[in-house]
Amino acid sequence: MCDNTPRKINFGPGPAQLPIEVLHNVQKEFFSFDNCGSNVMELSHRSPAFSKIIDDAEKDIRELLSIPDTYAVLFLQGGATGQFSAIPMNLINLKPSQTADYLVTGYWSEKAAKEAEKYGKVNYVIPKQEKYHDVPEQTTWNLTDDASYFYYCANETIHGVEIHDVPVLPNKAQIVCDMSSNFLTRQVDVTKFAIIFASGQKNFGCSGIVLVIVRKDLIGNAMKSTPVNFDFKVQLSNNSMYNTPPTFSIYISNKMFDWSKRQGGIKALEKQSKIKSDLIYSAIDQSNRFYLSEINPSYRSRVNIPFRIAINGVPDEKLEKLFLEEALRLNMIELKGHRAVGGLRVSLYNGITIEETEKLAQLMRTFQTIHCVEAA
Numbered sequence: 199m200c201d202n203t204p205r206k207i208n209f210g211p212g213p214a215q216l217p218i219e220v221l222h223n224v225q226k227e228f229f230s231f232d233n234c235g236s237n238v239m240e241l242s243h244r245s246p247a248f249s250k251i252i253d254d255a256e257k258d259i260r261e262l263l264s265i266p267d268t269y270a271v272l273f274l275q276g277g278a279t280g281q282f283s284a285i286p287m288n289l290i291n292l293k294p295s296q297t298a299d300y301l302v303t304g305y306w307s308e309k310a311a312k313e314a315e316k317y318g319k320v321n322y323v324i325p326k327q328e329k330y331h332d333v334p335e336q337t338t339w340n341l342t343d344d345a346s347y348f349y350y351c352a353n354e355t356i357h358g359v360e361i362h363d364v365p366v367l368p369n370k371a372q373i374v375c376d377m378s379s380n381f382l383t384r385q386v387d388v389t390k391f392a393i394i395f396a397s398g399q400k401n402f403g404c405s406g407i408v409l410v411i412v413r414k415d416l417i418g419n420a421m422k423s424t425p426v427n428f429d430f431k432v433q434l435s436n437n438s439m440y441n442t443p444p445t446f447s448i449y450i451s452n453k454m455f456d457w458s459k460r461q462g463g464i465k466a467l468e469k470q471s472k473i474k475s476d477l478i479y480s481a482i483d484q485s486n487r488f489y490l491s492e493i494n495p496s497y498r499s500r501v502n503i504p505f506r507i508a509i510n511g512v513p514d515e516k517l518e519k520l521f522l523e524e525a526l527r528l529n530m531i532e533l534k535g536h537r538a539v540g541g542l543r544v545s546l547y548n549g550i551t552i553e554e555t556e557k558l559a560q561l562m563r564t565f566q567t568i569h570c571v572e573a574a
């Protein structure tokens with residue numbers, strides 16, 4: 199049963215809002231998927247109907263990102279956090295050094311590096327940053343000659359630091375990338391990576407699923423102690439179904455990949471992402487420092503934008519609280535910044551439309567007009 203509550207605009211960091219047409223489509227199929235008389239949740243994962251869903255999902259993501267046959271596409275459980283362990287377990291043995299290079303540019307890469315320390319040697323490529331506002335020049339990075347792999351997070355969801363170009367490494371290490379929050383928001387040359395992984399709940403569906411794109415020749419090196427579900431070789435040979443997979447999450451991913459294709463594919467999604475983030479950064483940059491973004495502009499995220507509201511350059515929590523209340527009155531939610539950073543944060547995943555972003559940018563301008571004068 200549906201109630202008549204108007205839908206909120208969810209600018210949160212995830213789980214994110216889904217496109218309304220995807221929700222309608224899911225609703226239509228809720229009691230009977232494809233005339234089979236059951237919801238997808240009620241189907242056997244070994245049934246032909248579900249096999250078609252997972253096969254279609256793989257086909258669509260391969261098409262969206264031009265993923266070559268030399269790469270496996272795995273639909274796994276345990277979230278992106280699970281991959282913080284699975285990646286070292288599967289790759290640390292690639293080189294005798296058993297050392298992995300980690301570029302720590304925010305909360306999530308820091309977590310990944312800490313977890314990897316359990317399984318091998320971790321070399322921190324740059325010194326610990328006091329505030330994650332920038333990425334030191336690559337010429338200063340301390341890389342390991344024979345690293346098993348190089349790890350980075352393409353978009354730090356909490357700190358709003360995005361690395362726009364894939365690093366070109368002099369040691370030619372295998373590159374592993376957490377793309378959880380900017381997956382499908384920009385074009386990517388998959389062949390530059392050993393592994394790309396991303397959780398579903400931001401740009402391609404709901405929680406419960408992590409997509410792992412891994413070059414096939416790297417599979418088969420897992421440590422002996424690797425839990426069977428985290429062993430890429432086992433998952434590949436079982437078509438991501440060594441145990442019961444998160445069938446509903448895979449079904450939603452399939453819907454989202456299909457929706458992404460119908461948007462015009464990755465080029466169109468990247469264009470939308472640029473337009474949306476430009477709207478918010480324009481409101482910030484034209485605010486005469488009423489709104490503050492502290493990130494080096496070269497590393498500003500197009501997807502997660504943390505900012506402060508300030509009087510005379512000093513963040514003002516009272517104004518920030520007022521902004522959240524005003525946003526809520528206009529049906530916009532989840533704009534509070536992460537506790538590690540404070541202030542506000544806008545997340546512009548693919549399910550957020552340009553029109554919705556315009557509403558928020560408009561609110562920012564109106565709010566500034568009212569409160570900047572009051573504060574003066």
Ligand SMILES: Cc1ncc(COP(=O)(O)O)c(C=O)c1O
Pocket residue numbers: 211212276277278279280306351353354355356376377378379397398
């Ligand atoms: C960049 C990034 N990596 C990893 C994670 C952890 O994802 P999960 O909660 O699916 O484990 C998140 C969650 O927000 C994230 O933003």
